[in-house]
Amino acid sequence: MNILKKWSVAVFVLVMLFSIQHQVADAVDYRTVKVVSGSSLLVRESPNEASNSIGNLSKDEFVIEFSSSNGWSHIQAGDVKGYVSSSFLSVPSSTIKIANSKSGLVVKAKPSPSASTLATLKYNMIVEDYGSVGNGWSYVQYGNVVGYVKSDFIGQTKTTTKYVNTSSGVIVRNIASQSGASVGSLSNGTQVTVHATLVGWSYVTAGNIKGYVVAKFLSTKKPIVPFNNINFSLTIRDVEKNEKSNFIQKLQDGRNTYLVYETTKYGYSAILTYTFIGGQLEYISYDFLPEQNSYDTWDQMTTIHTRLQVGGIAEFGDDYEFSYEKYRNLFTSWERNSYMALISVHDDYLYTSAKLTYYRK
CATH class of the missing domain: 2.30.30.40 (SH3 Domains)
Known part of the structure; x- marks a missing residue:
């Protein structure tokens, strides 16, 4: 690949191994326990003030929240199911x-x-x-x-200390099953507290994250972890000291600092750019077509995106979101605890761009 002639950073925001008897909802339809924090709370048929009232909840009463949007929560309390103002609900201690x-x-x-x-x-x-x-x-x-x-x-549980020991990290789920909803992820080397292990799954806590992980991905000894560049607590000095890719240049533009490298990702050549704003790492991007001098057909764009998507699935798993606008762009995104990753292939500016961008949440 030629040394970078033109560079840009663009971020596109997209957005049971155990038997359970009787009626149990699908685990991926995640539910949250909340508690009524106001003195009383009306339950309505629809998410608006003009809707009919179908119940009244008391302070400190537990509810199950199915979803929340635009200031309204879809909840159930006993036999009553409807909508309440989200501002009158809070997360109870547990x-x-x-x-x-x-x-x-x-x-x-x-x-x-x-x-x-x-x-x-x-x-x-x-x-x-x-x-x-x-x-x-x-x-x-x-x-x-x-x-x-x-x-x-x-x-009470009897706890032990272990460490995540797999280069790709682990997904934390709300139940002990691959069908469980993802509640976060933990990177390689993260220290966890194990509360129980049963049939290949361990319930762990680490900071604000808690749930089930595959037990074989934990070890009693902390693994030697190589430099992880997908870490948004890194400083400019951290990257300069530890990034092993071929350094191209460091650019300063007001509060913005760009560290630019030549590297490979998913087996393809790419320009790697770290973008710091006010010293805080905000974006990490891999530009697979940095020259901005090629225009591809829709079939060619789809092929490029599919090849990159295969690499993304190998890195992050198959819990991704995919969308496209035919003849213009394709997107695949993954959400993690502290960042999001986005593969984007565009043909908006009379040339094709293909990027993988990580951005801090």
Whole structure:
């Protein structure tokens, strides 16, 4: 590849191994437990103030939030299902507990032995305990199973310290299954607290992230981690000291600093650019067609995008978003805990561009 003649940085923002009995919602349809923070809260049929009221919730009452948008949350509380103002909901405190009933942890729809059973969780499964609701019952969550269990049948966990030991990092899921919803990711070498391990899955906590990871990707010894350039806490000095690609130039434009390298990515030559704004790393981009002198047909653009997408899937997995505008552009994006990655192929300016861009969230 020739040394960079023209360069630019463009960021395009796009946006059960265990048996569970009875009625359990799909794990990827992620649900969140919230609590009413106002003195009372009206539940409406639709997400607007003019909609009919179908219920009233009391302060400190638990609700299940399915989604939130434009200041409204779609929720369920008991038998009432509707919309409430999101500003009157908050995230309750919780404790990580373990199912200690060898016959299984029965989750009820209401705090009563005669209530319908939502699920029976295996011995040693981890639940989020949101606290006692009286009469020996606790309100808990496992994935999308949210209900009431006997408080005596959950207990404290015995924790150990381990480290993520796989170069691609791990995806953290809300249940112990590949079908679980992703709640974040942890990079290679991250220290985690393991609360339980069962049938190949470990429940871990690391900072604000908690959930299940594949147990074989954890080790008791911290691995030697090579330089990870997809790390938005890096300083300019960190990159200059540790980046092993062929250095081209360092450019300064007001508060912006650009470190430019020649490298390879996914087996293709590329120009790698780190963009710092006010000393903070904001973008990392790989430009696969930096000369800006070629124009491709739609079929050729699709081929380029597919080749890069294969590399992206190998790096990030198949939990991606794909969109396109025919004859103009194609996008594939992945969302991670601290950044997003975007593959984009464009033909907007009478030449084809093909880039992989990471940007800080």
